[in-house]
Amino acid sequence: MTRYEAHACTPEESQLVEHWYELLGEPVEIPMTEAQWVAIEQKLWRKVQPQVHDEEGATVPLMRPLWRKVVLAAVGMAAAVAVAVGLNWHVQLLPGWFGGQTALIGQLEESDWTQHMNETGKPEEIRLPDGSHIVLAPHAQLAVHKAFNSRNRDVRLLGEANFNVHRDPARPFLVYSGDIVTKVLGTSFRIRAGDPAQPIQVTVQSGKVTVYRPVVNDLPNVNPNRGVILTPNQKATYFPDNKQFVTGIAEDPQPIAAPAETNATAPSLEFTDTPIGDVIHRLEAIYGMEIELEQESLSHCPFTGDLTHQSLYTKLELLCGTINGSYEVRGTKILVTGKGCQ
16 A cells, blocks of 8 residues: 555556455455355364453453455555455455456365366376275366365365265265265265356265255255255256256166176066066166156056166167157156057
8 A cells, every 4th residue: 555655556556456445335245155165264263263362361262253244444544454465365265256267275275185187188087095986077176185084085076077985984975066065975976066157966876975055954854955865876956046956867877786797797687478567666676766657557568578788768668669658757756658558
């Protein structure tokens, strides 16, 4: 400010001070997610830990500041200095807000996280100390907490990645992506989390996954609008604009009861005059999902054919051809309807 009053600032510095002066008295909302606020507050609180001593030597703890909204008011030279420092702090903390790409980890957190970025044009595998491994898609970013496997199993993701998590009931594996957290004990799943304004998709391949917004406290009774529990071949899409989850079925469902040996043959699905109801029950057991016949009478229609090597949706098309019908995906359930046996 002294340089500004002495007309010794560069044009860029003068423009910054004048722009600040125009904003005096206006509330400023900092565009950060709840998870980012929590992480920054915890980080700053650990670093500062100041105590104020009164005149008698008694210790008075410093009150925790309100970070969520900063209202600037013109109160003389002291305020001017504080605002100048504050603007510089925000530029360092939120590089994406003042232009440029938003970083996965802020500068104040760099000492606590190890970052990985896949700058190649092919998937890149990362192995973690607990035995888990992650496959990053091209251009995806992953941050692993430096206390990983000692105090927590926390990672952050920007982009797409496949996770194969080593089971550890005592320490849940947490993936922070955008506004949501994916919590698992041991399973395999895929997350697509690109632009913060775009939907985030979590698809489960095996095991069970809880996907929720951090404000959720009671996970066993999670509210459908705040979080969901997913099982194999299910997916959840989170829409940041309305903070809602929409569940569905994976794009390419895979058998969950696959043989242990990778070179083993798939179970035979050859049928001869088998009631369609029995065929559907067999598919439900293999894919771990609910397939419902709209009309009970359809369950007695006979089916003859080999469904061993086709995808689930192709299997359903062949079954529907027998009953002159069709199928529809409704949430995490498939509804089959038809006119009857041919």
